[in-house]
Amino acid sequence: MRIFINGSACISPQPFFDCSKPLEGVSECVGDKLNCVEPDYTQLLDPRMLRRMSRIIKIGMASGLSAMSRANTSEIDAIITGTGFGCLEDTSSFLGKMIDASRAMNPTSFIQSTHNAIGSQIALHLRFNGYNNTIVHSGFAFESALDDALLLLKNGEAKNVLVGGIDELTQDLYTLLKRIQDIKERSNKINGRQASTIKYGEGCVYLVLSDTPNSDSVEIKEFNTFYKPDQKTLESALKSFSQENGIVMFGKNGDSSNDESYSWIESKYSNRNTFSFKNLCGEYPTAPAFGLWLSAALIKGIIPTSIIAAQNVNEVLIYNCFDNDYHSFIRLGKC
Amino acid sequence: MKVYVAGLGVVSGLGVGVKSNFDALISKNHGIRSLSNEIDPFLENFPIARLNLDDRALSKLVGVQTRMPRTALLSMLAASEALNNSGLSAQQYRSGFISATTVGGMDLTEQYFLSQHQGGKKLGIRNIRNHECGRATHLAAEYLKVNSYVSTINTACSSSANSIMLGARLIKDNRLDVVIAGGADALTAFTLNGFNTLLLLDNELNKPFDAQRKGLNLGEGSGYVVLVSERLVQSGQVKPIAVLSGYANTTDAYHQTALSPDGNGPYLSMSGALKVAQVNPNQVDYINLHGTATPNNDASEGAAIIRLFNEGIPSISSTKSFTGHTLGASGGIEAVYSILAINHGVILPNLRYSTPMTEVAITPNAEVEYKPVNHVLSNSFGFGGNCTSLLFSKIS
Numbered sequence: 171m172r173i174f175i176n177g178s179a180c181i182s183p184q185p186f187f188d189c190s191k192p193l194e195g196v197s198e199c200v201g202d203k204l205n206c207v208e209p210d211y212t213q214l215l216d217p218r219m220l221r222r223m224s225r226i227i228k229i230g231m232a233s234g235l236s237a238m239s240r241a242n243t244s245e246i247d248a249i250i251t252g253t254g255f256g257c258l259e260d261t262s263s264f265l266g267k268m269i270d271a272s273r274a275m276n277p278t279s280f281i282q283s284t285h286n287a288i289g290s291q292i293a294l295h296l297r298f299n300g301y302n303n304t305i306v307h308s309g310f311a312f313e314s315a316l317d318d319a320l321l322l323l324k325n326g327e328a329k330n331v332l333v334g335g336i337d338e339l340t341q342d343l344y345t346l347l348k349r350i351q352d353i354k355e356r357s358n359k360i361n362g363r364q365a366s367t368i369k370y371g372e373g374c375v376y377l378v379l380s381d382t383p384n385s386d387s388v389e390i391k392e393f394n395t396f397y398k399p400d401q402k403t404l405e406s407a408l409k410s411f412s413q414e415n416g417i418v419m420f421g422k423n424g425d426s427s428n429d430e431s432y433s434w435i436e437s438k439y440s441n442r443n444t445f446s447f448k449n450l451c452g453e454y455p456t457a458p459a460f461g462l463w464l465s466a467a468l469i470k471g472i473i474p475t476s477i478i479a480a481q482n483v484n485e486v487l488i489y490n491c492f493d494n495d496y497h498s499f500i501r502l503g504k505c
Numbered sequence: 506m507k508v509y510v511a512g513l514g515v516v517s518g519l520g521v522g523v524k525s526n527f528d529a530l531i532s533k534n535h536g537i538r539s540l541s542n543e544i545d546p547f548l549e550n551f552p553i554a555r556l557n558l559d560d561r562a563l564s565k566l567v568g569v570q571t572r573m574p575r576t577a578l579l580s581m582l583a584a585s586e587a588l589n590n591s592g593l594s595a596q597q598y599r600s601g602f603i604s605a606t607t608v609g610g611m612d613l614t615e616q617y618f619l620s621q622h623q624g625g626k627k628l629g630i631r632n633i634r635n636h637e638c639g640r641a642t643h644l645a646a647e648y649l650k651v652n653s654y655v656s657t658i659n660t661a662c663s664s665s666a667n668s669i670m671l672g673a674r675l676i677k678d679n680r681l682d683v684v685i686a687g688g689a690d691a692l693t694a695f696t697l698n699g700f701n702t703l704l705l706l707d708n709e710l711n712k713p714f715d716a717q718r719k720g721l722n723l724g725e726g727s728g729y730v731v732l733v734s735e736r737l738v739q740s741g742q743v744k745p746i747a748v749l750s751g752y753a754n755t756t757d758a759y760h761q762t763a764l765s766p767d768g769n770g771p772y773l774s775m776s777g778a779l780k781v782a783q784v785n786p787n788q789v790d791y792i793n794l795h796g797t798a799t800p801n802n803d804a805s806e807g808a809a810i811i812r813l814f815n816e817g818i819p820s821i822s823s824t825k826s827f828t829g830h831t832l833g834a835s836g837g838i839e840a841v842y843s844i845l846a847i848n849h850g851v852i853l854p855n856l857r858y859s860t861p862m863t864e865v866a867i868t869p870n871a872e873v874e875y876k877p878v879n880h881v882l883s884n885s886f887g888f889g890g891n892c893t894s895l896l897f898s899k900i901s
Contacts, residue, residue, distance in 0.1 A: 249756075254637060254639065255637060256638070256659070264695065264698070264699065265614070265615065265618060265695060266618075268545075268615075268694060268695065268698050269615070269618050269619055269622050270622065273547060275698055275699075275702050276702070277699075277702035277703045280698075280699035280700075280702055280703065281703070281761055281762055281888065283699070284607065284659070284661050284888055284889065285607075285638065285659040286659060286660045286661050286887065286888070286889045286891055287761070287888075287889060289660075289889070290756070290761060290888070290889025290890060290891065291761070291889075293756040293758045293889070293890065294758050294759075294760075294761065294889075294890070296758070297758050298756055298758050299755055299756050299757070299758055299769065299770065299773055300755060300756060301754045301755070301756075302660070302754065302755075302756040302889075302890075302891055303658065303660060303667055303671075303754060304658065304659055304660050304891075305656060305657065305658055305659075306609075306637070306638040306639055306657050306658065306659040307638075307639040307642065307643075307655065307656045307657040308637050308638075308639030308640060308643065308657075309639075310639070310655075310656070311639065311657075314656045314657075317656075318671065321674055321675070321678055324678070325674070325677075325678065346630065346633060349630050350630055350634065353630070395654075397651075397652070397653055397654055397655050398652060455637075493643075495643075496655075
């Protein structure tokens with residue numbers, strides 16, 4: 171069975187949201203804290219609703235609804251959201267007030283702190299009664315969500331699925347991640363590894379996946395996930411990837427210990443055009459959704475292929491490895 | 506292709522293990538025996554259902570040396586019971602662990618921030634390393650030695666019903682042979698205060714489906730089922746105890762924290778599960794209710810049941826009158842109870858019921874009742890309108 175991306179939207183540290191005309195290129199990422207370039211939400215969402223929404227819910231709603239309008243569909247059969255950290259701003263806010271002397275916790279923060287608030291708000295807006303799931307498995311949350319979506323499509327339980335990956339980088343999270351990384355750096359140094367050049371990011375991508383293409387579709391030719399595979403299993407997963415002029419996208423993040431997980435595949439494709447997508451969006455649990463969106467945009471010619479020093483891009487393989495245990499391959503191509 | 510259940514594991518305010526939980530249920534001994542200010546001294550005293558083991562005792566029981574979130578420990582305890590109960594080894598088959606949680610490592614995160622805020626000894630940052638929901642699952646998956654698939658779901662209070670549903674779909678797709686599916690949630694100050702700010706907590710023992718119900722009591726625990734493929738059963742490698750014959754996930758889409766008065770989402774999830782199973786409403790013997798004892802949930806769920814079953818309403822009860830609302834664990838715990846109802850041929854009682862609700866005319870079973878139970882619906886509905894129903898059936 172063939173599966174197509176019929177519409178998508180991306181809010182990220184790159185100016186990629188409005189792609190009604192071809193995008194000029196990418197922004198240089200300054201510093202190691204990459205926050206989203208956000209659109210003017212008043213063009214997309216009811217201003218009365220906007221006042222009550224947290225930032226991550228605005229980002230999610232705007233992306234989800236835009237993906238649907240770009241796919242030219244109001245009929246979806248499922249909403250599936252992947253998020254590693256969930257709605258952190260409201261979680262921090264509620265937790266902070268609980269711990270400080272004020273005890274002035276706000277119920278709205280609690281309501282908006284739940285991981286499923288993003289998918290639920292989209293469903294509420296659409297008055298949607300179908301399948302709605304939120305997968306929260308850390309750095310594999312998006313791949314798990316995508317897996318759920320493909321399972322529905324393959325078994326004929328859905329014809330159109332809205333599936334996305336979303337995470338936010340709050341100031342609190344950035345501070346904590348830096349502190350955790352500092353400890354890791356010490357052990358990296360002891361083990362003779364290079365200092366990391368990791369950037370912390372955030373973003374949201376929603377896609378409308380369908381069993382039927384439209385005039386603008388990109389095809390998901392292959393999707394495979396592995397948990398704790400042996401090397402042989404991983405290498406045999408590569409065999410089906412055509413050896414011709416495809417691009418290989420890696421989820422390397424600049425942390426030397428993490429990036430060692432990619433050395434086996436880099437050596438396989440040393441003569442190929444490879445690209446690390448986290449240079450553009452930063453590291454966050456659902457960053458592979460950005461990698462997928464970027465790949466589809468390159469295939470469609472929305473983004474100039476000069477950014478990856480290539481000409482025509484017909485096929486992209488995206489490989490991401492999380493925590494050394496979780497591996498995913500996504501192969502996209504023209505349909 | 507059928508999906509069978511081959512093992513059960515449960516931890517709740519009723520105790521550790523299937524036997525102690527079942528004994529408490531049929532003896533009408535509830536587990537809502539603690540008070541919320543054991544967890545947060547600033548809270549007024551709400552009844553809660555807590556497992557009577559502190560983190561240290563729980564770690565010892567599980568056999569782990571390092572400090573872990575309580576959710577992970579609860580998860581390991583029930584999931585390993587379920588796997589042992591099935592007699593299977595996770596390494597021998599294509600195995601998966603799909604868990605659910607709403608708080609993950611929030612207990613240690615709270616302690617970390619509290620120690621930063623207060624004077625005195627500061628906790629190390631490693632305490633928040635396991636904050637994310639996925640970490641508790643990951644730690645438990647390693648403990649169980651699962652080899653092929655690990656994931657975590659958080660759709661609030663329907664989370665673990667959804668992990669059981671996803672596990673079944675992966676087996677049907679022939680991706681996995683064995684899936685340990687369910688969920689775990691520890692009680693934390695975060696959730697207690699959250700529900701308190703929403704005015705959803707009862708300061709007395711909860712009264713599901715009763716006219717006098719005022720709100721919910723929170724609880725903690727974990728519940729898992731071991732799902733296995735039909736092929737594994739046919740090959741004689743495992744003895745099944747029930748069939749997961751139907752499931753459906755729907756959205757109520759009415760309000761972020763309330764269900765619609767007519768229970769549209771619950772109606773769709775229950776009818777959807779029956780449709781998948783090709784079972785008629787009149788074949789259902791028992792509904793293990795979501796039954797949180799909030800005015801809104803019980804009226805909405807009751808309305809949906811009347812709409813689906815008309816005159817032929819099956820036996821119904823909310824075992825949250827025993828365990829409190831265990832949030833992300835409730836679907837797993839109640840799946841275990843539903844299967845026990847089938848295997849023991851018993852309708853579990855709904856405690857503290859005395860007066861019919863004014864909104865809908867529906868009466869829960871107040872007593873233990875022995876009778877053949879062939880099909881049980883287990884309902885789980887969450888914030889955001891996430892509704893999931895599972896149908897468990899006797900092996901024919």
